Amino acid sequence: MRMAELSRASGVPVATIKFYLREGLLPRGEVTTSPNQARYSEAHLRRLALVRSMVEVGGVSIAVVRRVLESLDDPADPLHHTMGLTLEATEQPAAEDDAATHDAARLAAERRIDEIIAAHGWRLSPDTPPRRVAIEVLAAMTRLAGDRFDGVAAVYADAADLVAGPDLDTVSSVADPETRVETALIGTVLGERLLGAMRRMAHENGSAHRFPS
């Protein structure tokens, strides 16, 4: 199909498609007679849907989407590398890990997160990004509110174990390796937003009972 048809089929404006092409998020179409006549395939349509969801619904930056797609498209890149990159690249950066932030709250948070990891029997690679994020976030909470959130942190880990099984079942159920990585990416990025929205609904429901206006 031509660019105009790709735009109609995907619902993505031509200007946005051109932007994604320039940014290398979408492979060029097959050139026939002139560059303006490039032809796009079903694979383009599918990739376009993935890119748009990551950027617009998932809030992932262009640079991160590009890195993950490059790894996904590289036949020399082993699947587990793409998988790891997917998880790492879409991780929001934690606050700067400089010496100034190594205060008592940071040390207490690190101890607490490592206790929780041990209690849940999680086997993690050393210096895994989500552990660092968890420590920085809990440290910020501790600086603002003392140890008030220490108890909920353990419950969050229980909730994480509850959802991780079904999340991984969904990924495991996909046979095709490329589709499997795509599914992991969708589940990680969009699943995080879905879980957040569910939590806010549960809060609203609970608040209505506890703090009637």
Place this chain on the structure above:
Amino acid sequence: MRMAELSRASGVPVATIKFYLREGLLPRGEVTTSPNQARYSEAHLRRLALVRSMVEVGGVSIAVVRRVLESLDDPADPLHHTMGLTLEATEQPAAEDDAATHDAARLAAERRIDEIIAAHGWRLSPDTPPRRVAIEVLAAMTRLAGDRFDGVAAVYADAADLVAGPDLDTVSSVADPETRVETALIGTVLGERLLGAMRRMAHENGSAHRFPS
């Protein structure tokens, strides 16, 4: 204390403090003899810590932090309004809710989310933002991966109910109304990031067992 002391005590650079003052995120100090001699209090230090955590760790925009703080500082604003605003303002915007996105995936996602809300007995205000976000996100997942994520959405709701109780207990345990709203803000914004980081650790742990490299 003077600005330089406020900077040392908070660990926030003077330039950043000046930026927050200009943006109205931090009230001006008490002016003594000259504007350069403005004095800052413990209340400034506390507010500065809150603003910095929201912006740097929570990833909340300057505009949203300003709206929430204005409501927090307005004695005419009832507490439950600030609370609602806090939840609403820090909600990441969902994709545009235009007619073009009302496709079969969108309709299926709306039906599915409403089933889940009913099954959990959640009482929500009509058109509550997190319901809209949940529908848009699940619709995007459905467009990309079919109904593969329908099952996990229900498990996310179970996880949300699991954490909402302890989250609200933490807020309820605070007597002072201003501190209570602050605690709700911290728990909502930073808690969402902490829960996300926990989920990624649980994924890594589960992946290591299922997809050994």
